[in-house]
């Protein structure tokens with residue numbers, strides 16, 4: 001007969017935190033959000049510590065290189081998705097690893113023989129007013145000159161004339177060699193009164209552009225997550241099908257950490273793949289998942305997982321629970337797995353961090369996940385709302401929205417799932433839709449971080465481990481949930497009384 005496990009499957013929404021005594025030195029400024037990303041032995045610390053406890057979901061609609069760059073600059077980590085060719089995923093890893101603050105890869109490029117009309121169109125599309133003129137019209141072609149919106153006017157100059165007729169040739173453009181540092185480049189921008197300094201390699205190929213406008217950019221991100229060579233860190237998703245080819249390529253490209261991505265990580269496929277990865281690439285940490293209980297945690301930890309991802313069916317676009325009847329409330333899953341992680345540490349002396357993936361509907365749910373024992377969280381819907389996410393930004397009557405679709409949906413065309421044996425999917429485990437647009441990632445995340453710090457201070461903790469060790473939670477009734485919401489008529493809905 002089937003076994004019914006004790007306890008109800010509960011979600012984050014069913015809990016609230018109780019305030020603990022807050023000491024005078026427990027302030028938001030004192031809160032340190034560092035948290036371990038990968039397995040470590042007792043008495044040591046994790047070889048990679050996140051500076052803020054956020055990772056982005058391994059999804060096409062979420063983790064582009066732009067999003068991974070923005071998230072790492074804010075102390076978290078992006079996981080580039082694997083639902084495409086190995087070469088394409090490698091290219092994205094390289095893009096993040098090559099990112100240098102203040103050095104931008106040119107996105108507005110033309111060939112000298114292109115028309116001014118085309119130049120105008122390219123500038124209108126990117127919204128940038130400086131274009132690189134390269135031999136092949138690409139971002140890394142041989143640099144032949146620069147042309148800005150000040151060099152031509154659509155009414156004054158023949159739109160069919162070639163770009164070469166209005167560009168400043170490279171012989172007249174101040175430029176730097178690839179070994180230039182950001183401070184040297186900035187010094188030249190100011191001393192030579194330049195707006196833009198192109199950086200070229202020894203063969204004259206364009207590498208980057210440095211703009212005066214980005215001068216202060218780097219100073220905005222004191223908590224960047226960087227490797228020993230000061231390059232941003234990046235993660236990459238892998239699967240249990242082509243890992244023998246994909247893992248080596250991603251390691252070679254410089255991925256800092258890998259993670260198996262599956263709706264069901266409690267499988268021999270994943271244990272086998274983890275053992276293979278740990279045998280061939282012991283120096284590269286790799287996570288496993290997703291799972292929702294202590295037995296499955298132990299299974300993956302024993303197979304070598306450096307962290308374990310928790311969550312089945314809780315994602316905003318996920319319909320696994322509807323379709324397969326499989327899943328568990330995210331709060332119950334995290335509590336159970338955290339207890340298993342702690343017993344595993346007591347027995348083996350090894351701490352294997354856990355990640356709460358999905359089921360976070362409000363900012364405060366991040367605090368609840370950490371309080372319940374998660375070391376960090378992974379979010380999809382949350383990050384899909386920002387400028388840096390790959391989904392298109394679409395205007396609606398209620399404001400802008402961004403596209404967001406699940407890896408189990410038809411749209412994702414996830415080839416792993418095409419093993420269902422037909423041309424298309426027999427059933428979907430994810431939906432395709434929209435989320436409200438939320439602007440720039442750094443600004444949105446700053447608000448979430450501010451709330452998390454405030455919650456931790458109310459709970460008397462300035463570090464994540466202390467918060468986990470001392471948090472007190474209570475289950476809430478429907479009635480007390482009602483009580484928690486504002487019960488006055490909001491000014492924004494009625495306007496100010498005159």
Ligand SMILES: NC(=O)c1ccc[n+]([C@@H]2O[C@H](COP(=O)([O-])OP(=O)(O)OC[C@H]3O[C@@H](n4cnc5c(N)ncnc54)[C@H](O)[C@@H]3O)[C@@H](O)[C@H]2O)c1
Pocket residue numbers: 058239240241261262263264267269290311312313314315318320358407408414416417419429430
């Ligand atoms: N977290 C969630 O709740 C959730 C739910 C649904 C989908 N998803 C996402 O959807 C995507 C696809 O997940 P998935 O679980 O369908 O992919 P998967 O590759 O893990 O599993 C697909 C199928 O292939 C089988 N399989 C795995 N390795 C195999 C191998 N080497 N040889 C033969 N068969 C093998 C599995 O048992 C399963 O039947 C992922 O991005 C996943 O994160 C997540």
